Amino acid sequence: MLSTAVRVQLANGLQKDFARILQAGLTKRNCSSQTMDFKTLKVTRPRDFVVQVELNRPEKRNAMNTDFWREMRECFSQLAEDTDCRAVVLSGAGKIFTSGLDLTDNKDVKFEEFMSPDKDFARKAFQIRQAVIRLQESFNVIERCPKPVIAAVHSACVGGGIDMICACDIRYCSSDAWFSIKEVDIGLAADLGTLQRFPKVIGNDSLARELAYTARKMYADEAKDVGFVSRVFPDREKLIEGAIELASVIASKSPVAVQGTKVSLVYSRDHTVGEGLDQVMTWNQGMLQSEDVMKAVFGSMKKETPVFSKL
Template structure:
C-alpha cells in the first residue's frame, strides 16, 4: 500500500500502520502538536481522501512526541487569526468573515465524524482545547495513563466552538460532569475520563496506547467495509434522530447492503474460515 494519494499533505504524518489501517499523526512535537490553520485544513483533506480510498478500512489518529497529543490551537498562528476578519473593519462584515472561518474550521475537525470509516483517537500527555474537539469527533478513544485533558477555552476568555460542547454531552452520561469541566476548564486525568466513559481503555504509556489502537484498527479493517460503514452511518444517524427514524434508516441501508459481503460472512462462519471481502 502506498501513501501517494496523500502526497499533498505537508502538515501531518500519514502512513499505513497495517494493511488497510491509515495512521494520521500530528507531527509538531516541539509545539506539543499545537494546530494552526494549515494543519486543520490538511486534516480535513486527509479524511476527504481516506473516505473513498479503497486501501483504507480503519483510521488511527495520534500525536508524535512525548509531551502530548495536542496542546490545542496554535496561539502564535497569526496567519490563521488574520483570516478571521481579513481586511474588514466594519463590525458586521468582520462578523460574517469570522463566522465563515469558524464554520470551515468546525467542518474540518468534524471530518473524522463524517468519515464513513471507523476512526480511533489516541490521547497522551497534554490533550487540551482543540485536542478535545478532535477526540470527541472520533469513534473510539484510547488514552495513556499520563494524559491530561482539559476543555481549556474558558481560560482564554471564550466558549469552545469547534465541536466539544456539542459532542461531549452525547458521549458521556453525566451532564453535571460535562458542565463542570467546561465551566472550570480544569485538568482531569485518564482514569477520570475512563470513569466517565470518555475513553474506552487506559494504557501505561503512549506507545502502548498507540499499539493498542493499531491492533484494534487492524481487527476492524478485516471486517466487511459495507458492514463497517453501515454500522457507523447508523450509529451517527441514531445519535441525531429519533428511535423510529433510526430504525427506518438501517432498514433502508440493509435493504441494499445485505448482498455479497453478507453471504460471504455467513459462509465463512459456517465453514470456520476467515472471511474474504473485496475492497470498497
C-alpha cells in the same frame, strides 16, 4: 408512525448519505497510490487496510496552526475515498498529543483584525462566522469519514484536541493522559464540537458543564470512569500498539457492514429511535444484497476467516 414530512426529510438525508458512501466505495480513484505528504500530519500504513494519521509538529507541542486545519480537511477527505483504508488511528508525535490552537500561527483566526474598531461590526461578524465554519469542517470531516477513527491520546489533550477526539469513533489513552476544555480560560466558548459532542459521549451533563465552565484537568482514570475513553494503557508505546491492533480487527470485518454501522450510529445519535430504525432499514434494503453477507455466513459455517473485497 412517522409523518409524511418526517419520511421525506429522512429520505433526503439518506440520499446524501448514500451518495457520499457510494462515492467513497465506487470511485476508481485510489488514494493509496497517491502520496499523502503534509506539513503537520504524518500518514503511514502500519497494517493492511489500517492508516495511522499522526499530528506531526512535536517541536510546537502539536499546536493547531493554519496548515493543520487545511490538511485535516484534505487528509480525511482522501481517506474517505481510499479503498485501501478501512480504519484510522489518530495519534500525536512527541511529548504530548496536542496543546490545542496555535495562537501565533493561525491566518484563519485573525484576532487583531477581528478586534479592529475601524471595521463594521456586521462585516466582522460575517468574517468570523466564515472562519469558524472552516475550522469546524476540519473536525466534522472526521465524523463524516465512513471509516472508524480511533483516537490514541498520550499526555496533554487541550482545547481543540477535545473538539477533535470527540469527533472520533473510539478513544484510547495512556495512563499519563489528561484532558482540558481550555477555551473558557482564553475568553471564549468552545465552538468546534466539544459542547455539542462531549456531553453525548459521556452521558453526564453535570460533569460536562463542570469541565467546560472550569477548564479543570480530567485525568486518565476519571476519563475511563466516565466513559470518555474505553481503555487506558501504561505508556504511549503500548497505547499505539493497542490502537493499531483494534484498527486491524475492525479492518478485517466487512467494510460494507462496518461503514454502514458508523453511518447509522452517527445518524441515530441526532434522531429519534423511530427515525434511526427507518434509516437502518432503508440502508439494509440495499446493503443486505452485498456479497459480504454470504462470505460472512459461509466463513462462520466453515470456521474460516472471510476475505472481503475492496469497496
